[in-house]
Amino acid sequence: MLRLYDPISKTVYEQEEPRDPSTLQSLCRKVIIQTLTLKRIHQIHHLPLPSSIQLSIGTLSKKDFIIDVERISPEDHVHQCYPATCCLNNEDVILRVMPKFTEFTFPDLIGLFEEGDFFCCILLPSESLAEKIDKAKESGTTLDHRTIWHTLKCIIDTLNYCHITPISKISSHNIRYHKNGQISIDLPPDDETETVTVMEARMNAPVYEAPEVLSRQTPDDKAHSWNIGCLVYEMLALEPAFYDRSGMNPFSAYMDIMQGNIPQIPTTASESLTNLVKHCLFTNPADRYSLQDIKQVVLQYL
Structure with a gap:
């Protein structure tokens, strides 16, 4: 029994592995998709097939993809971006769910399909900075320093x-490297930009927010400069740069930031x-580089 995730209804469901033989039509569809691959599925319109068959073969839906619950991370839920496997050719992809009429540009977009009020974007797998x-x-x-620049x-x-x-942060999980x-x-949605406070600090979780953000002042773009400094240090x-190194005091990162205890930069x-x-x-934000600097x-x- 497989435990799968539905990205539209946001529910977990169980599904038995298929045992019955597939129909001839479904087998033919699989063979064609395996030959073309998802990246070239649009080329199905060049095949010598009736238009009705082309449409049925080339039209994808969420039923064509499996999202294993065990492969989903908390970050995937935040960005509604899920590791999936295409049932037609066992190709590993990423499904990103977007409301209809949302403007988007993804470097590794290879296709999309509609599901109710949503677009499901099919992306090639990428690697986050955290994974690197x-x-x-x-x-x-x-x-590599060139990668950092x-x-x-x-x-x-x-x-x-x-x-x-300025109260929004970029973490090493937000930065992605694509095969091309x-x-x-x-970027987090607008409703995900609430800042962390000392009372909300989590064990071992890195803190990227600038002192003025944590103290609930009125930050400007210099808060982004602090965020960048944290990311460069991490690379x-x-x-x-700032997290609970002891594993026992989640407030330590907050205190280091507020007291100006900057970690030593590696000699490499x-x-x-x-x-x-x-x-x-x-x-002090006034002493920091600006984004232009x-x-x-x-x-x-x-």
Whole structure:
């Protein structure tokens, strides 16, 4: 018995593995999709088939995909972005659920289909910065500095063009690397921008918010600069700048931020990245680099 997830109704259901032989039509459909792959499914219209058969074969629905509950992480629910397997060719993809009429651009979009009031976008699997960091730690390596500079450019461009509120944060789970070489940022919905406080701190959870955000002041774009400093440190040290290192005091990260206890930057970091982190993690926002300052530094290394 499989425990599966429905991304539209947001419910878990059980399904028995199929035992009955498939119909001839469904077998033919599978063979065609296996040959074309999901990425080239639009080419079905070039096949010498009646238009009605082309339509039935090429029209996808959520029934064609399996989302195993065991593969879903909390972050997937936040972004409504779920690891799935296509039943037609066993291809691993990501299903992202979006309300209809929502404008979106995804680097690895290979198709979409309608389900009620939603679009289900089919994306090629990508890797988050958090996953890259975990792999580097396991292999005993570091992240390539050129990757860090390109990641920074993507973050700066996103912050400049998407008009993100200063209380919103970007974490290493939000940054994704795609097979075509592109980097994208998964931004939280507008209703997910509530800031963390000392009373809400979670054990071992990294904190990316600037001091002025945590203290409920009126932050400006310099709060983004702090966020960037935290991310650069994490890419260099392979661990968050501010989190409960003892595993016993979830308030420690909050106190380090408010008291200006900046962690030591690894000696393996280049001088340019070390200076960038230092200029982003000043407790006083007036002393920090602005987004324009950071952009000018980044452009020197691309």
